[in-house]
Amino acid sequence: MKRLLSCALLGSSLFLGGCVLSPGSDMPYEKSGPPIDDLVDVQPITFGLVQAQNAARKEFISQQSLKEATQEMTSDTSDYNYRIGKGDILNIVVYDHPELTIPAGGERSSVETGNVVHSDGTIFYPYVGRIHVAGKNVADVRAQIASSLADYIAEPQVEVNIASFQSQKVYVSGQVSNPGQQPITNTPLTVLDAITSAGGLNENADWRHVVLTHKNGQEEIINVYDMLQNGQMSQNRLLNDGDVLHVPDVGSQKVYVLGEVLRPQDLPMGGHRFSLVDALSQSGGIDEVEAQASGIFVIRQGGPGDKMATVYQLDASNAASFVIGTEFELEPQDIVYVTTAPISRWNRVISQLLPTTNLTRSSVGSVNDYNDL
Known part of the structure; x- marks a missing residue:
């Protein structure tokens, strides 16, 4: 009877231990498609690679500058001339004829004393009458008013400016x-x-x-x-x-820093350029206990041929390699990943097994205590 009870307790202990080792249900899945290794291109980050990237970047900027110099500049402002519109307020002065000019003073500004361009694009001025000014520049309006006043004033001197831009x-x-x-x-x-x-x-x-x-x-x-x-x-x-x-907001224009760094995060690249070392330092640096120095990767979408991504690897086992990392520029949506050192992976496996080991020892101890009774 005692032996039968002991076997039952031991069996239940092993069953519980098995639950700890294999949590969850058995989910069938299919492994389809080509291996992921066939879809990525791996390149070491070397001094030669950094030089080639910098040269390509300078060549691109140079080509853009050449294109810019030969194309028609739509942003050329040398011949810009403001055209008067509805709602603008014009300030018109006829020198030596104050009766034609409403003076602006401490109580009234030039905006309050100016001529408003009406909804039909016209203004009214003494001796001139109603004139159409919308679509014209101030030089055109000045010449038109001076020409009309010449019938009443000898050699009129007219100045026209815009007191308020509203149109x-x-x-x-x-x-x-x-x-x-x-x-x-x-x-x-x-x-x-x-x-x-x-x-x-x-x-x-x-x-x-x-x-x-x-x-x-x-x-x-x-x-x-x-x-x-x-x-x-x-x-x-x-x-x-x-x-x-x-x-727009920065959206997906970010660099993602993952793995064994002190502060995994995403870094917005709206108005900044980051080198690999910049991204690592802003994330607190690599975890010196957990990280594998030779396993610093930059994963970038796209690659030669039909590759899904290009993986750049920096081997920082020698700290001097970080000098190369300062010259390697990241692009939006790059993923910086720092792998775990092998000893750290072993420690994590052990830490997961320890609760199971303690449970088994506790179960065996319970059986021995029962046998002693």
């Missing part, structure tokens, strides 16, 4: 400090001007995919990063009435 505006939205509308004035307004007037891009902005939507619905993608970092100013478009400039 034309652009809209800046998204990841800027002060989104809102901005007036178009007699000073050309470009993409960079509008962003600067809006307080600049904030830390969550995507510098590479700023969307410019024109009044006719046509869209352009503006790379502000290339303008500021690489001098590709052909993208600095001249803005027109009704344009909408939207700065």
Whole structure:
């Protein structure tokens, strides 16, 4: 009887131990498709690789600059001339004839005393009558008024300027400090001007995919990063009435740092470039106890031929290799992965087995205690 009870207790202990070793149910699955190793291209990060990448990057920038120099510059502002629109307020002065000029003073500004362009695009002026000014520049209006006054005044000297710009505006939205509308004035307004007037891009902005939507619905993608970092100013478009400039958030423009680092995280690359060492240092560095120094990888989508990804490996067993890592530039959506050292993997297996071992010892001890009784 005692032996039978002992066997039952021992069997139940082994059953419980087996549950610990094999948690969960048995889920059948199929292994299909080519091995993952066949879909990736592995390259060591060496001084030669870094030099080749830097040369390719400089060549690309040089080609873009050449293209920029030969194409028609749509952002050329040398011949910019503001056209008067409905709602603008004109300030008209006829020298030596104060009766034709309403003076502005301490109580009234030039905006309050100016001539408003009506909804039909006209203004009224003494001795001249109603004249159409919408679509004209101030030089045209000045000449027209002077010509009409010549019948009443000898050699009239006329000055026309815009006291308030009300007719034309652009809209800046998204990841800027002060989104809102901005007036178009007699000073050309470009993409960079509008962003600067809006307080600049904030830390969550995507510098590479700023969307410019024109009044006719046509869209352009503006790379502000290339303008500021690489001098590709052909993208600095001249803005027109009704344009909408939207700065999206950083979205997927990030670098992901995973594995044996102190702070696994994603790093936004909106307006920054990161080297491999930058990404590791901002993540607290590699875990010196758990990490395998020779297993620092950068996984990048795409590769030669039909490869799914390219894996770059930095062997930092010699600390001097980090010098190469400072020159290896990351791209958006790169994954930096630091593997675990073999001894750490063994320690984790042991730590998972220890609870099972303790349970088995406890069960055997219970059987011995029963036998003693």
